[in-house]
Amino acid sequence: MQQNHSLKDTIAAIATPLGSGGVGIVRLSGSRAKEIAKQLFVSSREAFSDFRPYTMHHGWVHDRNGAKLDECLAVFMPGPGSYSGEDVVEFQSHGGPVVVRTVLEAVLASGARAAGAGEFTYRAFVNGRMDLTQAEAVAEMIAAPTRAGMTLAQAKLSGALGEMIAGLRAKLEHLRAQLCVAVDFPDEEIECLSPEEFLQETQSVGESIAALLKNFHRDRCWREGALTVLAGQVNAGKSSLMNALLGRDRAIVTDIPGTTRDYLEEAVNIDGLPVRLVDTAGIRETEDTVERVGLERSKDMAQKGDLVLLVIDRTREILPDDISLAQDLGPERVLVVLNKSDLFDENGHGESAEAVDAGWFERAGYQCVEISARSGAGVDALCVAIRERIVGRSGEPDAGELVPNLRQSQAMESAVAELEALATDIRAEIPYDLLGVRLETVCDIMGEITGEIASADVLNSIFSDFCIGK
Ligand SMILES: Nc1nc2c(c(=O)[nH]1)N(C=O)[C@@H](CNc1ccc(C(=O)N[C@@H](CCC(=O)O)C(=O)O)cc1)CN2
Ligand SMILES: Nc1nc2c(ncn2[C@@H]2O[C@H](COP(=O)(O)OP(=O)(O)OP(=O)(O)O)[C@@H](O)[C@H]2O)c(=O)[nH]1
Numbered sequence: 001m002q003q004n005h006s007l008k009d010t011i012a013a014i015a016t017p018l019g020s021g022g023v024g025i026v027r028l029s030g031s032r033a034k035e036i037a038k039q040l041f042v043s044s045r046e047a048f049s050d051f052r053p054y055t056m057h058h059g060w061v062h063d064r065n066g067a068k069l070d071e072c073l074a075v076f077m078p079g080p081g082s083y084s085g086e087d088v089v090e091f092q093s094h095g096g097p098v099v100v101r102t103v104l105e106a107v108l109a110s111g112a113r114a115a116g117a118g119e120f121t122y123r124a125f126v127n128g129r130m131d132l133t134q135a136e137a138v139a140e141m142i143a144a145p146t147r148a149g150m151t152l153a154q155a156k157l158s159g160a161l162g163e164m165i166a167g168l169r170a171k172l173e174h175l176r177a178q179l180c181v182a183v184d185f186p187d188e189e190i191e192c193l194s195p196e197e198f199l200q201e202t203q204s205v206g207e208s209i210a211a212l213l214k215n216f217h218r219d220r221c222w223r224e225g226a227l228t229v230l231a232g233q234v235n236a237g238k239s240s241l242m243n244a245l246l247g248r249d250r251a252i253v254t255d256i257p258g259t260t261r262d263y264l265e266e267a268v269n270i271d272g273l274p275v276r277l278v279d280t281a282g283i284r285e286t287e288d289t290v291e292r293v294g295l296e297r298s299k300d301m302a303q304k305g306d307l308v309l310l311v312i313d314r315t316r317e318i319l320p321d322d323i324s325l326a327q328d329l330g331p332e333r334v335l336v337v338l339n340k341s342d343l344f345d346e347n348g349h350g351e352s353a354e355a356v357d358a359g360w361f362e363r364a365g366y367q368c369v370e371i372s373a374r375s376g377a378g379v380d381a382l383c384v385a386i387r388e389r390i391v392g393r394s395g396e397p398d399a400g401e402l403v404p405n406l407r408q409s410q411a412m413e414s415a416v417a418e419l420e421a422l423a424t425d426i427r428a429e430i431p432y433d434l435l436g437v438r439l440e441t442v443c444d445i446m447g448e449i450t451g452e453i454a455s456a457d458v459l460n461s462i463f464s465d466f467c468i469g470k
């Protein structure tokens with residue numbers, strides 16, 4: 001999308017969320033930003049003649065006919081030091097949706113073009129203010145679900161990931177140059193790498209990339225949240241548990257089996273760990289078409305879950321469906337939640353019945369936690385268990401840790417695979433001129449990560465996910 005947008009235009013957008021807020025910001029970027037702002041801004045100081053950079057100027061935004069729109073603060077940030085690398089002006093007005101829209105309309109009427117999604121950041125990228133990993137970190141920062149996600153985004157926003165990748169690429173480029181020497185001047189006494197040295201160098205690059213990939217797998221849940229799915233029989237208390245974990249009545253709870261028909265997802269923060277909690281339709285035999293579709297969705301969700309909370313109603317018998325679901329997923333991905341403990345004493349005696357025996361799960365190696373979704377008993381301990389199952393006993397990731405995103409990690413996977421193929425070739429004593437091609441491939445992949453080499457498609461898919469105004 002950005003590719004169709006001319007970089008010459010001066011762009012404008014509302015930079016703050018569209019709702020009622022303390023302050024709302026309309027931002028302009030481009031060579032005409034200051035000129036447009038001057039047409040619309042009337043300072044409250046008589047001495048005002050020009051926008052002194054990085055200074056708050058108090059006054060009014062007018063429309064082109066001179067009608068007062070809103071009292072505001074304006075600030076001018078000249079390129080190339082600004083966020084986008086171009087001249088930027090911000091109007092900070094009262095934060096009402098109509099107010100900011102009215103200011104934006106005045107700006108557009110004066111010759112600015114409405115910015116596309118992520119276009120300010122796209123310009124920052126094109127103008128060399130940030131590389132692609134930093135641009136992606138901006139989006140990640142905005143989307144961070146918890147403090148840990150924010151910390152991880154910050155590390156990348158600083159440029160550390162891009163620099164590391166660029167450094168590894170430079171190392172490989174240097175090796176390529178040495179290969180060329182060996183190929184082009186085979187008889188000359190120029191310092192040339194032995195196959196052993198060559199192997200060692202490429203492997204050390206491979207190890208650095210592999211370490212980043214390890215961070216991706218380990219810390220993925222800190223960035224995007226762990227998918228935790230509530231599954232089990234109808235009436236087991238899944239929706240009640242969803243509500244207990246959320247601390248509010250989100251899901252409908254009734255004593256009618258089959259209450260939940262479609263899955264529903266909500267974000268919870270479990271002691272700093274972002275969790276995507278999904279309530280699903282309970283399992284039972286049914287002829288109802290809608291319920292069957294709901295059940296299929298439940299099953300798909302359970303398959304995708306990082307962790308499945310298999311909720312068991314202790315007043316009812318354990319059914320083959322419970323066991324087959326557990327067996328399907330295995331003890332690593334299942335946490336058995338024995339619900340309705342409020343109806344029994346600590347020995348499992350209840351007023352009208354005995355609590356069902358969950359010994360099968362324990363013997364088969366499934367962790368079991370006893371709770372009452374109704375009274376809240378055991379829910380804190382369940383949270384501890386959920387957190388431990390997802391991230392182990394480790395605390396939040398360290399501040400400086402570099403965790404690639406999905407796009408970057410996929411590129412890194414291909415780089416590692418290519419480096420492994422290269423190592424095999426070196427050992428097989430394949431001629432150096434053929435090895436150069438593999439090295440070039442790896443270098444290109446690294447360039448795609450930082451955006452030094454980037455196709456329009458890749459850039460579009462990255463920046464179109466941004467919000468407008470960023
Ligand atoms: N009002 C407002 N707040 C914001 C932003 C913004 O654009 N506007 N940002 C973005 O969305 C982030 C900050 N990013 C920015 C990055 C660089 C510069 C900038 O002008 N840098 C100059 C510093 C000049 C100076 O004061 O010495 C430079 O690096 O040369 C401004 C904002 C977060 N807060
Ligand atoms: N005594 C007691 N009742 C509970 C507890 N948890 C849930 N219930 C009750 O069990 C019934 C079913 O609860 P839901 O949370 O709707 O069960 P569900 O698993 O979501 O059921 P479906 O949506 O039909 O699959 C309701 O009447 C709840 O009040 C509990 O811990 N103790």
Ligand SMILES: [Mg+2]
Pocket residue numbers: 238239240251252253259260279280281282
């Ligand atoms: Mg339910």
